Amino acid sequence: MTSQTTVEKAAREPDKTVSPAPAKGLRGHPWLTLFAVAIGVMMVALDGTIVAIANPAIQKDLGASLAQVQWITNGYMLALAVSLITAGKLGDRFGHRQTFLIGVVGFAAASAAIGLADGVALVIAFRVLQGLFGALLMPAALGLLRATFPAEKLNMAIGIWGMVIGASTAGGPILGGVLVEHVSWQSVFFINVPVGVLAVVLGVVILKDHRAENAPRSFDIGGIVLLSQAMFCLIWALIKGAEWGWGDYRTLGFLGAAVILFIVFALSQKNVREPLIPLAMFKSLPLSAGVILMILMAFAFMGGLFFVTFYLQNVHGMSPVDSGLHLLPLTGMMIVASPIAGALITKFGPRVPLVGGMVCTAVACFGMSQLAIGTGTLTMSVWFGLLGLGLAPVMVGATEVIVGNAPMELSGVAGGLQQAAMQVGGSLGTAVLGAIMASQVDSKLAGNWADAELPPVSPEQMEQASSAVEVGMPPIAPGTPPEIAAKIAGVAHETFLSGMSAAFMVAGIVAVGAALVATLTKRGDNAEAGAGAGHI
16 A cells, blocks of 8 residues: 555554553653753753843954855755755654654754854855754654654643743743853853753653654655755845845846656655645645634744844843743743643644634734833733733644644654744744835835934945844944934834834734634544543
8 A cells, every 4th residue: 555545544544543541660651751852942942032132242253244144044954944844754754753863962062063063164064064964863753752742732732842842942042142141152052062962862762753654655855855845945045135135136046946846756756656745635624724813923923022122122121031021921920821722623623723712913013013112011011911812822732733744654744744834934034024024114214314314325325224123123324313313213213113013914814814724724634533532
């Protein structure tokens, strides 16, 4: 029987392998497995935001250009996004335990190499390696949870998994600020070494290798090449679009190439004995809706959060550590709400929690569109907390819908899909909302400048000023008189806030659209099959 036929059968029949027998001892114990994979996942999630705080110090210490510093982030993001689904397939083929452990060891080793690097080129190269090993680790973690937990407990497990990711992502700026300020930028990477060692020790002792009966035996090399090229073109266009211009032939060329490559990839999957992504997976309405929801959620969350850090640091003048502390309501609410969301989804199904989560996210985005220069901590905390409350059930529910409704032998591919959807959504949100910000600044800065009766500047100077204002920085030249500097700061902040308001309004509208998509979700066949199964 071919893999395609197997998937089509799995789409019609409940998966009989989702309720493993209770484990005896340490190895394979579900909750200990969750703890072990959470340590590795925390390392990768933390790295997604902690490095941004270290970039200025890296630039100064290594004499790097702005473009090189951008590549420290872009190289990691590209390697991660391009490799996730292929990495998930490797886990399905060779076992998620082995893939997870290799990912942890490689990620920690690459982190140590970055800390020892004496040039920015080496930092970029090892960041790419970090992305590749992180891609191995993340889908394998979800594959292990899928194989270890019975269906009626999977939502709770993914709730805690989502809590770890949310807390690590939001806590990155705080920890990064403390380390850079009081130790060194290298410590941001060295911290992954002891965490990685702990994850490996726990993994060797606790994790149990699960192999599905119908696990893939071969690789679709052509599909891997096509999908990798398509993902690269898409993410590259989103990264470079703001610099090149969204109407530039290079941006359009890469976007067009991505569309063509995705179409060719989809067509190729119909004629391969063991396809990389069997298209029959998407016959599952919950799985397809979950992928779309993950993209839209990441669009609103990551795209919006991108501006919040600039608002706190450049408009309110907070340090990185202080801005991180002001985001604690978001982090805290995700920590509290994620396990609760898992329990609610297990009891009532995903539809109501997912719709409610996206509605809360939309309200939070609309509320943050009203943030002003004088907005106090209490008001900010309300909107940040509401955003965390909304994101938690979506992170948990959409992940479970994707991973829990895939056949067991494709749990790694499903985990890769979930992570790739987050990467695409976050990149798309940052790109689109960034373009909205740039458009607003370009249309309003000159008028606001004139209305404030500031000295006229040349078109070239206004263009440079716009670039600074897009991140909330007042374009104040050295030696500017204090009264003029104050006016420039007022204009810059007012213009930035108008752009941020428009960006959050769009993010809110996207969240409303996601709430409508969430009405299409339902408890999938695999989850139903596990109802009433043996408890842990």
